[in-house]
Every structure is written in structure tokens, then in C-alpha cells.
Amino acid sequence: MFLFLSYVSWIFHGKIVVYKLVRVDGNGQLVPATDDELMEVEGLMENEKHETHIVADTGQALGCISNEVSSSGMPQLESSEGLSQSENTEADTEKLSAQLEGTVPFGAQSLTDDHATQPGSVGECLKPLDGPIQGGSSTSAGCISSTPDFSKLKGEICLDNLSIKELHEVFKATFGRETTVKDKLWLKRRIAMGLTNSCDVSTTTFVIKDNKLVKKDNEDSANNVNLATGKEFQAVAVEFNGDLLNSLSSQIDEHQTVSAVRSGNNVVENNFANEDLAADQRAAKRVRKPTKRYIEELSEAESKEYSGNSGRLLASTKNIGIRPLPSESHGRLARNAPLEGRTVITRLDSLGGFGIQVPCVYRVRRSRPRKNVTALLKFHPSGMSMTATFIKRGLDVHGSQMGNESMSKVLEAKSSPEQTHQFAAESNKEKSSTNLGHNMELKYVDPSGDTSDDNVVTVPTAKGGIRRKHHRAWxxxxxxxxxxxxxxxxxxxxxxxxxxAFASYSYRTSVDLKDKWRNLLKASFAQTPVNQVASSRKHPSMPIPAPILLRVRELAEMQAQVPSPNLGASKLLACGGGGGGSVNETRPGYL
DNA sequence: CTTAGGG
DNA sequence: CCCTAAG
Known part of the structure; x- marks a missing residue:
């Protein structure tokens, strides 16, 4: 198997993030993990010793990936018009993403909190094979209905002997989306993780009760042994990145993998693009006219040599600090002759039997809040200067041995995740002039968008201007x-x-949250008619699961009743505990 | 800068 | 989602 690794570093909320991208020969593009994935995984890491699980899960996900059609059910929008990239690549990525998307186990409790957990059926496994799981309201066992059958999440759930079909049902109820994964084990684990809000699920028994996994046997404690604590693991990761990744990816067959090593937080992640990412990529292909912003940016620092080419090419070749590993010599990768000092990395792709060199596609920044970029660049003089220069170096020096060591050293110099978070928050306010930023460089460290690709649509405004409007489905x-x-x-x-709560989602601004909430309210109060005529379209957008809407309504009413009696935590606690079912602090890292 | 509300 | 007015 051929693969190459490359480094992309940028700053997310003041944190240096190093991504190690792995690309398997024959497949498509490099896909850096999005910051939110990163953060999410990080969140997981903070809680438990998830390393093993994540890795393991990855393996599994990959294992069954080939059977999958398209989890998101989204049509493949990209056409021949796209980059010469193989469609497979895209498809694979999407599959991976869709599967990975569900990996985030949070929130499961909110789903089951008030509505799904009923004392009634406690203590009994549902008998799947006897018919539709649990009568309830439900939409039949066919997975065609668009509304998840939440009754399936009630009480104790015994995933063990469910049929795939049933698992799909449960899956849908759990994650609010469908899956086409046919691997039972994967489904079970996935669901289990979702319901238990943890990655720490058994590999053998899947009985979930009250959001907790009921372990029936002494399971895989053995699995955890190797990886031990995060720190140890980190050491391994840092030192043996290459090997680690290599072996990792060889474990997972020939599937494209994107794994990230984030030394700063002592974690090694094997990251696949998540749903959003996949969506973004689709969009990226769909919208291939370079956005105005692109043009601006390009004109800023880029030379004109490419101006004749399509914007797409420009965009895709606009990578920096990407350094193919020696394995590039495997032939699949070829480095073009530098064009006016710039090195274009391309890869050999076979299209219709012909070997074609196409530029490697990297994700480009999407940056809504461009203003923030500058803010983020104003590092704390003392704390960040080193980092800053480091990044600069990393970006500028292509061929230099910007090894893992140096990277990790810098990263290690940084403090714990929590502190880093705070720092990040703080750093926005900081005003120092560690001036390293020509926009060119900034672009690649832009925390807010880089990974989250553009679903940027230019909307003509009445006033003559055109503004970009990014859309990212919630x-x-x-x-x-x-x-x-x-x-x-x-x-x-x-x-x-x-x-x-949203530290992990860089792209959601507080305004976005507000807007979304507004929409949720609207949705929740607009009673969901028994049957939506909306069934006309296949997957316009997954309707928000009823329980969530219910909860939204509850919260709305509740908070309306109690406008703001007092300030301070008391109120908050009261609110949380009162109606909506309190949200337990399961994440130590947050507050 | 943060919220709220309109578009 | 964006923009803007208001605290």
C-alpha cells in the first residue's frame, strides 16, 4: 500500500493542531479532519481512555465500509465535471464520514432522558425476533419511514439478537439518521456508543439500559492494556508517528484513512471526515467557481502563474506545508517541476485507463469570520510566539525536516486542554503584534473554516453587492x-x-446558536402533523427527532415561565434540573 | 462585544 | 444564514 503523509498545521482557538494526513494509494484526496471532529474526539479523550476504542472502532468501520452504499443517502452530486478524482474516492470518504459522524456519543442522554427511559420495560430485553420491537407508536419495522422509532430506545435494549433491519431502526432512533451499514457488530457498537454516550462499549454484549451498557461478561479489558494512558500513548504517537500510522492503516485495509495526531492533547486520533466534512466536500466540488474571497486571497499572495487555470485548480493546489513523505517515490505521487518557485504536488490518477496527473486536493479554508483570523494571529507574545514562529516555519519550509519531534515539542510546551481552551478564548482579546501574518500564511491556520469547507453560495444582494452565504446543515x-x-x-x-457547550464547533457562532434555537422553537411548536406531506422528498433534511422537539418545547415553556428570577448558577441549575431533565456533567473538561 | 429580531 | 440595531 502506498500512502503519504503530510502535515498541516493551524491554530484553532489558539491551539496548534497538527494533522497528519494519510492517504492510501488509489484513493482520492487528503482530507484533514475538521476542527470539530478534532475537538469532539478530544472531548472523548478527556473523559476516558478512548484511544483504543477509537482505533478499534475505526477498524471496524472500515471493515464494513465496503458494503455501504451511502449512509447519508445523499445523491452523489459531483459529476464528471469534477476533478479527475475518482468518484470512488468521494464515495468512500462519504461513507467513512457518515459512519464516523455518529461516533460522537454525546447527547445520547438528551435523547433518552425524559422520553425514552421508561421504568416499565426495565429488566427485560426486547425480543427482537418475535416481531416488531416494542409496539409503541411506531412506524413499522421497515426502515423506510423517515421518523425514527424512538420507542425502540425505551427501557432496556438488547441489541444482541436484533436483525440488521431492526438495528437500523434503532440506529435511526438513536442518531436520527439512517445508515446503510450492514455490519451487525458495527451497528451494535455504534448504537451502544450513542446510547451510552461513550465509546467504551463492549465488543461482545450489547444490552443497553438507561443509557448504560449492561455488561454481561468480562469483556475486553485486555484491549485497553496496550494503550494505557493517554500520556503513554502520546509518547508512542509522537515518536513513532510514521510507523504507527502505517500499521494503523495497514490494519484497515486499503481504505483511505485520515488520521490525525494531535500531540497537544496527547491523543492520537484516527479521524475520518464526518458528515459535515463529507457534505462540505460535495459542496466543494459542486461549487467550483472560485469564490470572490478566493480570488482575493489568491491575488494577495499567489503568483499569476495559475491565473489561466480554473479557479478550481487554483484552489486545490493552494496547499502549503504539505510535505509528501518519502513514500512519494512510490510513483503514485509525483512532484511537478516547480512553477516559479512553487511546488505543485500532484498525484497520478488513473482515469479511464490513462494515468493522469492531477493536483492533490486539499481542503481549503472557508472562513466566514475572516476577521477572526487576524484576531487569532495576535498571539500572546510570550505564550504563543514560539508557536507562531513554528507555524510559520512549518508553512514556509516545505522540504525542511519539520519533524514530529519539533512539532510535538512545541505542542508539549502548551498546557492542558482546558487551559488551552481558555487561552484560546483569551487570545482573541489579546493584542500583541506578533506579526507573522501575511495573509497567505494566515489562511492556512485559519481556525474557523479551513477544515470546514465551503458550502459557500454567493447570493446577489439587492444593493448590488454579492455576499457569500455559507450553509452548513445542523x-x-x-x-x-x-x-x-x-x-x-x-x-x-x-x-x-x-x-x-460548543467549544468543539468552531463554525457555530453564538448568533448561529440563537438562530438555530429560534428555528427549533418554531419547529417544536409547529406541531408535527401525524404525517408530513414532506415525505415527498427523500432526504431533504432529517427532521428533528420528536424527543428533541419536545424537549425544546419544554425548555421554552419553562424558561418563559421563569424569565430570569435570579442570576448566578442557582438559576441555571434550577433550570436544568427542573423540567428538561438535567444534563449531567459528563464532561469534566467543561466547567 | 453580545442579544434580539428582521430579512 | 446574514445584517443591523440596541444594551
């Missing part, structure tokens, strides 16, 4: 997190929620 998980946040901190305290 994930179910995001929605749940939002609800959770509102229940914790109260609606209206968007910035709080943003900071505390």
Missing part, C-alpha cells in the same frame, strides 16, 4: 448539544453556550 448532534446547552445555561446566553 447535525443532529449539534442540535442536541444546543438543546443541552440551553437547558444548562438558559436560552439567551448564547455566548456562554457557545463557549462552554
Amino acid at each position: 447535525t443532529l448532534s449539534e442540535v442536541m448539544k444546543l438543546v443541552e446547552g440551553v437547558s444548562k445555561y438558559g436560552a439567551g446566553r448564547w455566548s456562554e453556550i457557545k463557549r462552554l
Whole structure:
């Protein structure tokens, strides 16, 4: 197997993030993990010893990936018009993403909190094979209905002997989306993780009760042994990155993998693009006219040599600090002759039997808040200067041995995640002039968008101008997190929620949260008619699961009743515990 | 800067 | 989602 690694570094909320991208020969592009994935995984890491699980899960996901059609059910929008990239690549990526998307186990409790957990059926496994799981309201066992059958999440759930079909049902109820994965084990684990809000699920038994996994046997403690604590693992990761990744990816067959090593947080992640990412990529291909912003940016620093080419090419070749590893000599990768000093990395792709060199595609920044870029560049003189220069170096010096060591050293110099978070928050306010930023460089460290690709649509405005409008569909998980946040901190305290509950989602601004909440309210009060005529379209957008809407309504009413009796935590606690079902602090890292 | 509300 | 007015 051929693969190459490359480094992309940028700053996210003041943190240096190093991504190690792995690309398997024959497949498509490099896909850096998005910051939110990163953060999410990080969140997981903070809680438990997830390293093993994540890795393991990855393996599994990959294992069954080939059977999958398209989890998101989204049509493949990209056409021959796209880059010469193989469609397979895209498809694979999407599959991976879709599967990975669900990996985030948070919020499961909100789903089951008040509505799904009923004492009634406790203590009994559902008997799947006897018919439709649990009568309830439900839409038949066919997975065609668009509304998840949440009754399946009630009480104790015994995933063990469910049929695939049934697992799909449960999956849908759990994650609010469908899956086409046919691997039972994967489904079970996935669901289990979702329901238990943890990656720590058994590999053998899947009985979930009250959001907790009922372990029936002494399971895989053995699995954890190797990887031990995060720190040890980190050491390994840092030192043996290459090998680690190599072996990792060889474990997972020939599937494209994107794994990230983030030394700063002592974690090694094997990251696949998540749903959003996939969506973004689709969009990226769809919208191939270079955005105005692109043009601006390009004109700023880029030479004109490419101006004749399509913007797409420009965009895709606009990578920096990407350094193919020696393995490039495997032939699949070829480095073009430098064009006016710039090196274009291309890869040999076979298209229709012909070997074609196409530029490697890297994700480009999307940056809504460009202003923030500058803000983020103003590092704390003392704390960040080193980092800053480091980044600069990393970006500028292509061929230099910007090894893992140096990277990790810098990263290690940084403090714990929490502190880093705070620092990040702080750093926005900081005003130092560590001036390293020509926009050119900044672009690549832009925390807010880089990974999150553009779903940028230019909208002509009445006033003659055209403005970009990015759209990023809200994930179910995001929605749940939002609800959770509102229940914790109260609606209206968007910035709080943003900071505390949405730290992982860089692209959601407090305003976004507010807007989304508004929409949720609208949706929740607009009673969901028994049957939506909306069934006309296949997957316009997953409707928000009823329980969530219910909860939204509850919170709304509740908070309306109690406008703002007092300030301080008491209120918040009261709110949380009162109606909506409190949200337990399962994440030590947050507050 | 953060919220709220309109578009 | 964006923009803007208001605290």
C-alpha cells in the first residue's frame, strides 16, 4: 500500500493542531479532519481512555465500509465535471464520514432522558425476533419511514439478537439518521456508543439500559492494556508517528484513512471526515467557481502563474506545508517541476485507463469570520510566539525536516486542554503584534473554516453587492448539544453556550446558536402533523427527532415561565434540573 | 462585544 | 444564514 503523509498545521482557538494526513494509494484526496471532529474526539479523550476504542472502532468501520452504499443517502452530486478524482474516492470518504459522524456519543442522554427511559420495560430485553420491537407508536419495522422509532430506545435494549433491519431502526432512533451499514457488530457498537454516550462499549454484549451498557461478561479489558494512558500513548504517537500510522492503516485495509495526531492533547486520533466534512466536500466540488474571497486571497499572495487555470485548480493546489513523505517515490505521487518557485504536488490518477496527473486536493479554508483570523494571529507574545514562529516555519519550509519531534515539542510546551481552551478564548482579546501574518500564511491556520469547507453560495444582494452565504446543515448532534446547552445555561446566553457547550464547533457562532434555537422553537411548536406531506422528498433534511422537539418545547415553556428570577448558577441549575431533565456533567473538561 | 429580531 | 440595531 502506498500512502503519504503530510502535515498541516493551524491554530484553532489558539491551539496548534497538527494533522497528519494519510492517504492510501488509489484513493482520492487528503482530507484533514475538521476542527470539530478534532475537538469532539478530544472531548472523548478527556473523559476516558478512548484511544483504543477509537482505533478499534475505526477498524471496524472500515471493515464494513465496503458494503455501504451511502449512509447519508445523499445523491452523489459531483459529476464528471469534477476533478479527475475518482468518484470512488468521494464515495468512500462519504461513507467513512457518515459512519464516523455518529461516533460522537454525546447527547445520547438528551435523547433518552425524559422520553425514552421508561421504568416499565426495565429488566427485560426486547425480543427482537418475535416481531416488531416494542409496539409503541411506531412506524413499522421497515426502515423506510423517515421518523425514527424512538420507542425502540425505551427501557432496556438488547441489541444482541436484533436483525440488521431492526438495528437500523434503532440506529435511526438513536442518531436520527439512517445508515446503510450492514455490519451487525458495527451497528451494535455504534448504537451502544450513542446510547451510552461513550465509546467504551463492549465488543461482545450489547444490552443497553438507561443509557448504560449492561455488561454481561468480562469483556475486553485486555484491549485497553496496550494503550494505557493517554500520556503513554502520546509518547508512542509522537515518536513513532510514521510507523504507527502505517500499521494503523495497514490494519484497515486499503481504505483511505485520515488520521490525525494531535500531540497537544496527547491523543492520537484516527479521524475520518464526518458528515459535515463529507457534505462540505460535495459542496466543494459542486461549487467550483472560485469564490470572490478566493480570488482575493489568491491575488494577495499567489503568483499569476495559475491565473489561466480554473479557479478550481487554483484552489486545490493552494496547499502549503504539505510535505509528501518519502513514500512519494512510490510513483503514485509525483512532484511537478516547480512553477516559479512553487511546488505543485500532484498525484497520478488513473482515469479511464490513462494515468493522469492531477493536483492533490486539499481542503481549503472557508472562513466566514475572516476577521477572526487576524484576531487569532495576535498571539500572546510570550505564550504563543514560539508557536507562531513554528507555524510559520512549518508553512514556509516545505522540504525542511519539520519533524514530529519539533512539532510535538512545541505542542508539549502548551498546557492542558482546558487551559488551552481558555487561552484560546483569551487570545482573541489579546493584542500583541506578533506579526507573522501575511495573509497567505494566515489562511492556512485559519481556525474557523479551513477544515470546514465551503458550502459557500454567493447570493446577489439587492444593493448590488454579492455576499457569500455559507450553509452548513445542523447535525443532529449539534442540535442536541444546543438543546443541552440551553437547558444548562438558559436560552439567551448564547455566548456562554457557545463557549462552554460548543467549544468543539468552531463554525457555530453564538448568533448561529440563537438562530438555530429560534428555528427549533418554531419547529417544536409547529406541531408535527401525524404525517408530513414532506415525505415527498427523500432526504431533504432529517427532521428533528420528536424527543428533541419536545424537549425544546419544554425548555421554552419553562424558561418563559421563569424569565430570569435570579442570576448566578442557582438559576441555571434550577433550570436544568427542573423540567428538561438535567444534563449531567459528563464532561469534566467543561466547567 | 453580545442579544434580539428582521430579512 | 446574514445584517443591523440596541444594551
